[in-house]
Amino acid sequence: MTQSAAPDRLALYDLYAAYGALIDAAEFDAWLDLFAATCSYHVLPRENYERGLPAGLVYCDSRAMLEDRIRS
């Protein structure tokens, strides 16, 4: 761990903390803001992960899709 990586690490901790807190509070609009426009959000059963299979329970490859998922 280099000295210069420490601020990045703290920023990541903050991101994860906000991510968890916003889901717990069901504040999905704010949660969505944590994602870049191009992103991946996959919920994959272990059965598929272990076999290298891509399809899962949720498959979003952009923030727009993720937003649709939340709204629907």
Added chain:
Amino acid sequence: MTAAIWPALDYSRVPYRFYHDAEIYAREQERIFRGPVWSYLGLDCEIPEPGDFRATWVGETPVIFNRDKSGAVKAFVNRCAHRGALVRRELSGNADEHICIYHQWCYGLDGSLMAIPFRRGIRGKGGLDASFETSRHGLRPLKVGIIDGAVFGTLAEDAEPLEDYLGSPILAQLRRLFDRPVRVLGYNRQRIRGNWKLYAENTRDNYHASLLHEFLVTFGLDRSTQTGGVKMDARHRHNITWAEADSDTEEFAHAAYAGAGVRNDFLSLKEPSLVAFRPERDDKLNLVVTSVFPSAVFVQISNSLAVRQIRPRGVGEVEVFQTMLGYEDDPPEMTLHRLRQTNLVGPAGLVSMEDGEAIEIAHRASRPDPDRTTVIELGGGGMISDRDYRVTDVPLRGFWSYYAELMGIEPAGAVR
């Protein structure tokens, strides 16, 4: 239980008892799942190499299907001849033999019993008598039938040939779905606290689709205003629910559904590819749900393709095991499109999630009153026949008709 259980000879009334009675459930396992039906086991492409195997189910009976050294697909009950233990506990794999962990009895890829530890005992003491015939103690075989890569099995020696069992309309739909080699994109499982027949009915029920699933109506994936209908085999035990893309106008559909009290104009999508239909054949079908009695459903919703296997788990619970498919020759962009559309199905699916809830509330609320009945009369009662319209649940009566026959409770004079 006798034929007198039916209040109507056209199966337009089904007593709730059928969803909740443990004795009826046990009889279903014997007469239906271990009876003269063909059950979907899996796909040829899931076991490409000799020794490849997968574990599956026929009702509550655990089953293995594998490819033997000659390349043939074999299937047998996944239960050791010795103590009745599950032989294969993994979901899939590759092996030269199947060995039970309990006492290491070893079976070949044809299910035959090949080796028994300490068969002659130790120092001449113990073990099995010399008269013990291993050839009589293999894994119980299933007869196997394959339609363009879809593997079916039956436990009944006297089952009719698979092609005859399916009938020409069903066969034609399977040949359409499997007209190119498929590949598995993934699996998902949905555990529903409801009787398995509620699920079998749900997949034959045209009427509910666009009323329960607002998402389908709004985006025109499945609307009763579309050109479509239901088509069955001659015995009416299976069903194809079908609809054609772009066969209704937005204005007509919105007006019709506004009259039915269904809101369909408040949703819009940021990423419309989720619902975009890309025609893949020279027909216009964008919805085809092919239900094969008792437990298989082959599904095309837009460009999402899947096979669902209905796995009863006691009288009050069912697991829907879904295999999501693409074609081997799909370009990467088409695979991505199909992966996006997998969001429609499965336990978290924008469509399938609602079916799970509907089945659970029907199961829960019907339990206290076994002698009260459902009403199955959309599209009219009486004769069971194909319909070229969508506001109908007539294939449910076909399901019950064949169900009654297999259960030995078909009333004299009942419709078929």
